[in-house]
Amino acid sequence: MNGLRLDARDVEILRVLETEGRITKAELASRINLSPSPCWDRLQRLEKAGIIEGYGARISLKALAPHVVIFVAAELETHKTDQFTTFETAVQDIPEVTACWALGGGFDYLLQVVTRDIDAYQRLIDGMLASDIGMARYYTYIVTKPVKSPSPLPYDALELPQKD
The missing domain is CATH 1.10.10.10 (Winged helix-like DNA-binding domain superfamily/Winged helix DNA-binding domain)
Incomplete structure (x- = not known):
């Protein structure tokens, strides 16, 4: 902080x-x-x-245009520092990747992707695999409906100063 x-x-x-x-x-x-x-x-x-x-x-994607939200669990070819840097730099320039998190555990990254449709998503993934960003495997999880959208932080669950 x-x-x-x-x-x-x-x-x-x-x-x-x-x-x-x-x-x-x-x-x-x-x-x-x-x-x-x-x-x-x-x-x-x-x-x-x-x-x-x-x-x-906060923009309502549903009201804006037809779209699909997809979460992608990605694994890299190697686990060397330069490979992580290459991948992280590359996803910064892909507008359809609206969020990306580095993970500890099984997968290397979790990406949130928004595209017009599944065909557009597959073209995006094909391009990522063909490029030299180091993505070896990916697993696709299509969002069928939002259950809870981003919400305020759980301030009371964090160790923060509280009002008397």
Whole structure:
């Protein structure tokens, strides 16, 4: 956490912003029972420390366009540092890969992929296999329905400062 120590008010700022990113600074200050200037200072400190990575809107893919969401468990050909670097660099440039996690255990990576349809997905995978990014095997898991979408962090389950 870059040495930044959070207190209960900092955590409350994060809680509010995570679900209400468009809240005005004045309303945020009121909500956490702090005057606007100190609230603004705290907000800037959280941003500068990298705790707040950005602000954005949640987009309904279902309302936007037909699509398919696929999770891909990928294994690399070798487990050398340069192979991991090559793969990780390559997926940064593939817009259909909307998220990627390095894993410990059986698979090397879990990728979240969004494409127009299964044919587009297969063309993407074929291209990844043909390229020199080191992917040896992949396992496809097609999302049939969302059950729980990304939700706010479980602040109460983490060891964070709590309000009295």
